[in-house]
Amino acid sequence: MAILIADDDPEARARLERALRESGDGWDVCHAASAKEALALVTRADVECVLLDYRLPDADGLSCLRELRRVRPDVPVLMVTGSGSEEVAVEAMKCGVGDYVVKHATYAQVVPGRVRELLGRRALARLRPESRVHLPEYLRGRRHAERLWMHSEHVHRVGLRSDLRWLWRHVDLPVH
Numbered sequence: 670m671a672i673l674i675a676d677d678d679p680e681a682r683a684r685l686e687r688a689l690r691e692s693g694d695g696w697d698v699c700h701a702a703s704a705k706e707a708l709a710l711v712t713r714a715d716v717e718c719v720l721l722d723y724r725l726p727d728a729d730g731l732s733c734l735r736e737l738r739r740v741r742p743d744v745p746v747l748m749v750t751g752s753g754s755e756e757v758a759v760e761a762m763k764c765g766v767g768d769y770v771v772k773h774a775t776y777a778q779v780v781p782g783r784v785r786e787l788l789g790r791r792a793l794a795r796l797r798p799e800s801r802v803h804l805p806e807y808l809r810g811r812r813h814a815e816r817l818w819m820h821s822e823h824v825h826r827v828g829l830r831s832d833l834r835w836l837w838r839h840v841d842l843p844v845h
Contacts, residue, residue, distance in 0.1 A: 671697040671715045672784060675707035675733070676722035676749065684777045685720055685749070692781035704728035704736070711741050718784050721766075723750035723757060731757075734764045743795075745787035747780065 672689055676682050679702075686698045699716070701707035704725045711719060719737060723730035730748055737746060748761045751772040758769045767787040770776055 670695075670717045671699050671713070673699050673701060673707060673710050673716045673719045675701040675704070675719060675725065677702050677724070677726050678722070681722070681749075681772065685780055688777040688780050689784070692785075694781065694785065696784075702726070704733035707733060708736055708740060711737055711744060716741075716744060718787055719744055719746045720780065720784075721746050721748050723748060723752060723761075731760055731764055734761065734766060738765045743791065745784075745791050747783055747787060749776070749780070 674682050674685050676685070682700050682702075686700070689696050689698055696717075697715070699710055699713075701710050702725075704727050707719065707721070707725075710716060721730050721734060721737070725733060730750065734746060734748070737744065742765075745767040746765070748758075748766045748769045749772060750757065750769075761769055767790065768783050770780060770783060
């Protein structure tokens, strides 16, 4: 599972890569310094999430985001920008960005958590409708969730362990 960092600033790419690798989630990281490179790399099947800078040398982040959505509509995108404004954030959300982070002194520290959240949301959206109905019944207690996490062939095949951790933290399930 690879995370694509599309940013023209080598320092920002290095900071984000370090934060992702230190998170312990085992993600591979690939880089793109332009929108053209990002669009070429995102077609790889192992790219599971894109960290997209708003300002790239050959295109703005929104036009790159629109093209990413056309090529790979299922891949979550986290917009990262040093020039954040409400207008940009709203337009990015309208274009389908999963989340939005403004570059500040400690922004890289929050990125791994945001990536886990985006991947968790995508995992929930991928569940077949009939599975969604039965999932809360199956996950009534932590013990059942642990069993699903450890033994599910789907979890091991697709690599959704971090997605299930997100599910445990964010879904309020009744315990009987």
